[in-house]
Amino acid sequence: MSTRTVAVPPERLARWCDNFTTRHGPTTLDVVDGRLLLTADDGESASAVLPFGRRYDGAPDPAVVADAAAAPLTWGVLLVRKGGFAVALLDTTDHVVASKVGQRHVQGRTKAGGQSQQRFARRRDNQARQAYEAAADHAARILGEGPHHARHTDQHGGNVASRALVVGGDRQAVDAVLDDRRLATWRDVIVDPWLPVPDPRRSVLDDAIATARSVQITLG
Structure with a gap:
């Protein structure tokens, strides 16, 4: 089935x-x-x-x-692909406190061979690195350090996490951004679901936020 x-x-x-x-x-x-x-x-x-x-x-x-x-007291969404990034910080009412969407040009692959291919690959790698560094700068600014309390008591008396980060896009790109030491406190609070999104735009970020806060129901 x-x-x-x-x-x-x-x-x-x-x-x-x-x-x-x-x-x-x-x-x-x-x-x-x-x-x-x-x-x-x-x-x-x-x-x-x-x-x-x-x-x-x-x-x-x-x-x-x-x-x-x-939602937790504070939570975030981080989407990264080679074509761009999106990051948002939200509160427990799902209100967007701050957000940023950006694009950086990273060249596609080439069919050229030999030294031309090697030069192109180096240029492409440098563009990707610069794009991820820019995304990390914005993510660090938007997300900040997050709340100092790791857990809190919910309305039912349960002990739940005070913050969470939902991520998506390209896994290698997300890992590259989260390698930034300024985002270290958020790496430990990444939660499901992973969001398989296209190149981030404002509408993509809005849809990702809606998915991240929803109950996931599997039918069948």
């Missing part, structure tokens, strides 16, 4: 579960392996995973699950 995953904002989760029951009939809700599992009488199922890399161990109630999906 094929599966697909949809991103559902926490505030829409209860309605989504109601609609699932309407489409598939009586549905049993359980909490299994840190996620909410819906199993309908017609054989259809759905598995809901909290954002920010969290496990869920509460009651099998969509409203409670939605509450548990609340």
Whole structure:
């Protein structure tokens, strides 16, 4: 059976579960392996995973699950590809405190051979390095050091992380930017999901933020 995953904002989760029951009939809700599992009488199922890399161990109630999906005190999104970068800092209400989107030209690959190919490769590597350094400068400025408290108590008394970073784009490019020592405090709080995005633009960043804060539901 094929599966697909949809991103559902926490505030829409209860309605989504109601609609699932309407489409598939009586549905049993359980909490299994840190996620909410819906199993309908017609054989259809759905598995809901909290954002920010969290496990869920509460009651099998969509409203409670939605509450548990609340954002950390401070969180960020960092997207990097050779064609550009995007970074945003958000608060616990998902308000964008600061953001930056930028593009830097990095030449594509060439079919030339010999010394020409080597010169081209060096030029391309230098352009990529400069692009990543620029992205790191902006990321360090936007994200800053983040909050000093690593964890806090949520509204249900749970001990949860105070900050998180969701990343995406090209893995090598993201790693190159996060190698900057100014971003060291954020490397330890990277959480799922990885975001496979195209060259970052403002609309791409907006979509990435929406995905990062959503409950990921796998159907099938």
